[in-house]
Amino acid sequence: MKVSLFDYYLPKELIAKYPKEPRDSSRLLVLNRKTGEIEHKVFRQIYDYLKEGDLLVLNDTKVIPARLFGELQSGAKVEVLLIRQVEPLTWEVMARPARKLKPGKRVFFDRELSAEVVKYLGEGRRLLRFKVEGENTFMEKVYQLGHVPLPPYVEREDTEEDRERYQTVFAVKEGSVAAPTAGLHFTKELLSKLKEKGVIIKNITLHVGPGTFKPVKTEEVEDHQMDYETYQIPQETALEVNKAKEEGRRVVAVGTTVVRTLESAVSEEGKVKAGEGITNLFIYPGYKFKVVDALITNFHLPRSTLLMLVSAFAGRERVLNAYKEAVKLGYRFYSFGDAMFIY
Numbered sequence: 001m002k003v004s005l006f007d008y009y010l011p012k013e014l015i016a017k018y019p020k021e022p023r024d025s026s027r028l029l030v031l032n033r034k035t036g037e038i039e040h041k042v043f044r045q046i047y048d049y050l051k052e053g054d055l056l057v058l059n060d061t062k063v064i065p066a067r068l069f070g071e072l073q074s075g076a077k078v079e080v081l082l083i084r085q086v087e088p089l090t091w092e093v094m095a096r097p098a099r100k101l102k103p104g105k106r107v108f109f110d111r112e113l114s115a116e117v118v119k120y121l122g123e124g125r126r127l128l129r130f131k132v133e134g135e136n137t138f139m140e141k142v143y144q145l146g147h148v149p150l151p152p153y154v155e156r157e158d159t160e161e162d163r164e165r166y167q168t169v170f171a172v173k174e175g176s177v178a179a180p181t182a183g184l185h186f187t188k189e190l191l192s193k194l195k196e197k198g199v200i201i202k203n204i205t206l207h208v209g210p211g212t213f214k215p216v217k218t219e220e221v222e223d224h225q226m227d228y229e230t231y232q233i234p235q236e237t238a239l240e241v242n243k244a245k246e247e248g249r250r251v252v253a254v255g256t257t258v259v260r261t262l263e264s265a266v267s268e269e270g271k272v273k274a275g276e277g278i279t280n281l282f283i284y285p286g287y288k289f290k291v292v293d294a295l296i297t298n299f300h301l302p303r304s305t306l307l308m309l310v311s312a313f314a315g316r317e318r319v320l321n322a323y324k325e326a327v328k329l330g331y332r333f334y335s336f337g338d339a340m341f342i343y
Contacts, residue, residue: 001220001221001222001284001285001286002219002220002221003216003218003219003220003221003224003303004219004303005221005316006221006302006303006304006307006308006311006316006320007302007303008302008320008323008324008327009327010302010327010333011327014327014330014331014332014333014337015153015154015332015333015334015337016332016333016334016335016336016337016338017154017155017156017336018336019165019166019184019336020332020336020338022187023043023169023184023185023186023187024042024043024044024185024186024187024190025042025043025044026042026043026185026332026337026338026339027040027041027042027043027331027332027338027339028040028041028042028043028045028046028185028338028339028340028341029041029322029325029326029331029338029339029340029341030049030340030341030343031314031318031319031322031340031341031342031343032343033313033314033315033318033342033343036315036318036321038321038322038325040329043185043338043339044187044190046185046190046296046341047190047193047194047197049341049343050194050197050199050252051197051198051199051250052197052198052199053198053199053200053244053247053249053250054199054200054249054250054252054294055199055200055201055202055240055241055244055249055250055251055252056194056199056200056201056202056252056254057201057202057203057204057237057241057251057252057253057254057258057262058168058170058183058186058201058202058203058204058254058258059168059180059183059203059204059205059206059254059255059257059258059261060168060170060171060172060173060203060204060205061171061173061174061175061176061180061205061206061207061208061257062167062171062172062173062174062175062176063148063149063166063167063171063176063177063178063179063208064082064139064142064143064146064174064175064176064177065142065143065145065146065147065148065149065158065163066081066082066083066142066146066149066177067079067080067081067146067147067148067149067158068080068081068082068109068142068145068146068147069109069145069147070107070108070109070114070115071107071108072100072105072106072107072108073105073106073108076100078095078096078097078100078101078107079095079096080093080094080095080096080101080107080115080126080128081093081094081095081149081177081210082142082146082177083125083177083209083210084207084209084230085175086127089129089130089131089132089138090118090127090128090129090130091127091128091130092121092125092126092127093125093126093127093128094124094125094210095124095125095126096124098124098125098126101117101126102117102120103117103118103119103120104116104117105117107128109141109145110141110145111133111134112132112133112134112136112141113130113131113132113133113138113141113145114130114131115128115129115130115131116128116129116131139174148162148163148166149177149178150162150166150335151178151213151334151335152213153301153334154334154335154336165184166179166184166335167179167184168180168183168184168186169186169187169188169191170183170186170191170203172203173205173207173232175205175207175230176207176208176209177208177209177210178208178209178210178212178213178335179208179335180206180208180254180255180257180258181255181298181334181335181336182254182255182256182296182297182298182339183254183255184335184336185296185339186254200240200244202234202236202237202240202241203234203237204231204232204233204234204237204258204261204262205231205232205233206229206230206231206232206257206258206260206261206279207229207230207231208229208257209227209228209229210227211226211227211229212306214227214305215303215304216303216304216305221284221308222284224282224305225280225282226280226281226282226305227280228278228279228280229260229278229279229280230276230277230278231260231261231264231265231276231277231278231279232275232276232277233261233262233265233272233273233274233275233277234274235274237272237274238265238271238272238273238274239274241262241272241291242271242272245270245291250293250294250343251291251292251293251294252292252293252294252295252296253292253294253295253296254296255296255297256295256297256306256309256310258292259283259292259295259309259313260279260281260283260309261279262291262292263281263283263289263290263291263292264277264279264281265277266290266291270290272291282305282308283308283309283312283313284305284308284309284311284312285308285311285312285315285316286312287312289312289313292313293343294341294342294343295310295313295314295340295341295342295343296339296340296341296342297310297339297340297342298333298334298335298337298338298339298340299323299326299331299332299333299334299337299338299339299340300334301334307319310340310342313342314342322340326338
């Protein structure tokens with residue numbers, strides 16, 4: 001399958017640089033994946049499409065200010081992006097310019113925080129062992145010095161407001177370098193109203209890595225390799241998902257990260273297993289969904305793995321037709337943009 005099949009035209013001015021306020025005032029394109037029918041709503045009207053007994057699954061990961069700027073003893077400036085904690089104070093990072101970070105080199109972020117380059121991991125990645133002096137913990141220093149890792153296509157530096165706004169209202173567990181953006185549209189009030197309606201709400205955790213933005217460089221879809229990401233499914237979430245499937249109720253995923261987590265954790269018997277795991281599941285057209293019945297998601301980049309996942313769920317032609325209509329009507333695209341509900 002050619003990657004070029006997932007291309008579409010997007011005027012640059014439709015890439016949202018800032019989030020809409022309030023959160024639930026974003027636009028919502030509703031797509032019936034069986035008929036192809038499209039409706040245009042406001043996100044808070046998701047209330048009308050979710051019904052009593054639906055199971056809404058959220059990703060409660062929390063974005064950390066993972067961009068750190070430092071310098072070498074030579075005075076050369078470097079930037080590192082925290083990706084994954086390997087052990088206490090030891091992190092896999094993406095570095096820029098990576099060629100300057102050779103094993104044994106030391107990076108200084110301020111007087112209290114420094115790091116030694118332990119290992120070369122390829123593709124601009126390094127293993128760093130951090131050293132913290134003074135009264136603060138490592139994560140306290142990260143929150144003092146770090147910057148919100150906004151997606152590159154936003155083309156602006158982060159602001160203090162991004163610490164709150166590039167974060168869902170249900171974010172709890174630190175570890176992501178990107179927000180599960182479908183969840184950015186929910187307010188606490190909207191979630192409360194859905195609970196009162198009888199919608200069951202449960203969480204999973206998948207820490208979003210930089211693979212979210214990794215471009216597909218192969219010509220054939222099947223040749224692309226996904227990065228591994230860690231996830232955790234609480235026992236009560238697994239029980240609720242399995243119960244919903246047994247009773248014929250809908251499992252509604254908030255975002256592609258929830259889809260990948262639930263679909264990665266299905267046993268041969270068709271049951272979602274609780275616990276921790278890692279996944280590099282790549283979902284593209286032809287994939288048979290075992291758990292997810294409906295999806296809330298943002299509008300994704302051309303030729304991206306996220307667009308391929310959505311196309312697998314709703315059909316490539318229907319999705320690209322919906323995108324074409326969204327472009328025509330001036331919808332806002334990508335992380336800070338508008339949303340789709342596909343059922």
